[in-house]
Amino acid sequence: MGTPWSRRRWLLAGTAAGVLFAVLALVEVYGDPRGTDDRLAATGLGLVLALCFPLAARFPIVAMSVAMLSFPYAMLTGAEGVGGAQLIAELVLVVHAAYRAEPRRSLVASVCAAVVPAVALVWGGEGPWEFVFFGALVGAAWSLGALLRREQSRSRQLAALAAELAAEREARARAAVAEERARISRELHDAVAHTVSVMTMQAGVVRRRLADRPVEHDALSQVEELGRRSVTELRQVVGLLRSHEADRLAPPPSLRRVDDLVKEVRSARLQVTSTVSGTPIPLPLGVDMSAYRIVQEALTNVLRHAEAAVATVTVEYEPAGVSVRVVDDGRGVTEPGPGPGPGTEAGPGPGGGHGLVGMRERVGMFGGELRAGPRAEGGFEVYARFPLAEGTR
Template sequence: MLVCGYGLDVQARAFMRPALEWRFPRGDTVLAAAVAGVCQLDVWNTPGFVPREGDRLALSLVFLASSVALLWRRRAPLAVLALVYTVSPLLYLAVGAPEALGTLLPQLVAVYSVGRYSDVRSLVLAAPLVLLGTAIHELKDPHFALNGPTIFYWALLAAAWPVGHAFRQREQTLWALSEQADELQRRQDAEARVAVMAERARIARELHDVVGHGVSVVVLQVVAALGLLEKGELNLATQRLLTTERSAREALAEMRRLLGLLDENDDASLVPQPGLSELGDLVAQTRAAGLAVELTVRGQPMELPAGLELAVYRVVQESLTNVMKHAQPASAHVLLSYERNDVVIE
């Protein structure tokens, strides 16, 4: 029963959703209701507002239509302006009533809405319509007088479109800034993802070098220790195994450091990366594994970027590992030359 009830509720909400989407903004509804209320008070509570009492109902309906039309001022501002400036003034003059809020308020809102919700091109159509409607209204109104209130209303009418257009420009500027901020954020996120992927690839390469070198050293040391055990040379075999343990621990420490780079809160990520100053230790470790290797440094050592020193270290480490794997028995010679603008490895 609960499932059925839930399903019916979902269906009911889905059925009602299209109707809800046609609802007008609350602010527009309140505005239209307020304009309609003022217009109706103007029609029904003003003595002598119309020459004939029978025309009062006609004016009331026209003002109501003009007020309700304001609900569409966002979707069709030009159509609302055309309605307000044609039907309402013409019928208003036909019954011989004086100019009042019933005409002025809808006109002001309609002109403002054209500036607020239409582009500048709409002014080509709106301006002649407003000028023509206002001229006909004022010239045909027997009660027209060029006084302070009339001039004040014309000033309001002239300012309505620029004010609406200014709000439109501000909204478009804010929207453009928001889009730029979103685009910048997307670019930063994309660059961050690329940087993370590049860093992971670098760590993977370093792990490959560290594991390959460490395992090769351990294998060679164990093989050498087994050979010494067969010959009964226990002391030498013990030394080989101790060297194996030290090499394995160093490899594990290096792996822990690399994996710690993935965790910002891990203190292992703060350990300095190996560089050219550690080449001597690398050569000594390789020599202890049974490979005859010599290191020669030429030129005046210079300070290099940490990334470049790490790259040189990894190249030498990988080369010695390959020699131990594939060129036994053999010897190796590492030549590090500091030239004027280059570092050469042979």
């Protein structure tokens, strides 16, 4: 199990603990007024136990085992002057091993750490009470280390969970911002740009009728120029706002208002007719709005790019779906921009078109079909079909 401390920090801490233990062991050996039979052997044993602490920084189970084996060694050599220090060293190393080592390994080693010293002491003449004494102390030490290990693991899990929740909140916030940016860009492109385009076309119609009145003619020319510039700037703003995230929000209008849209376009001197075939049925809100926006965008492209005189809008209600079709008699080109030929969709960005991109996004949300391109007999056609679920028919 990894720990917050580096290996170097564990080694420094173990070295410091070893030095402290060595001092305590020497005090016990030479401070005992009763003395020992072999103080040199006891001192050596104390130094060996002191080395167990820096050893535990790398091998906690091995260090605990060395401390455990010091009890039978002391019984065999007579170096019994560090009994208290031995017990302290063993308990501290048991806690450390239970904290840092895998629980099963540390538990097995701790059972040995309780049994081996008790056996050595009983073999040396002590009573069987030593089994209870060492079992209780070592068991408590192992439980403390295991508890510390479990709490640290839980704290890490909570920290990881908090990080995941924070990342999820941030991702949701980014998605919400991207979705709102996409919605705003759609509205700017589909609604505002369309309206400004119609206004500019209407100003051009009036300007041509006022050719004999230079003052009004020049004023309307400036209005047209401002209108075209405004549309260009709007397209640049759309290019900044448009996100690569899926556009899942649809704008509000409905196919029931197609006639109103056709009247607006007629006011710009484009002959537009609308036809509804099939039996109109209530449509899902998203399908209804998206179909209207496709018709609106297609008519806007006809006004701005097609140089057409006549356009036809057809709405067809079918048993399994609804379709819209916009056909014009223009030059067979949709939006301006780089491309290999007529009908090529312009890429996003300043000066590029976003109309066909938005159409495909809208149709794709509902698993529909979109065809847009020049016709063999001339002009341009936009066809979109939205399938309807069984419960909507």
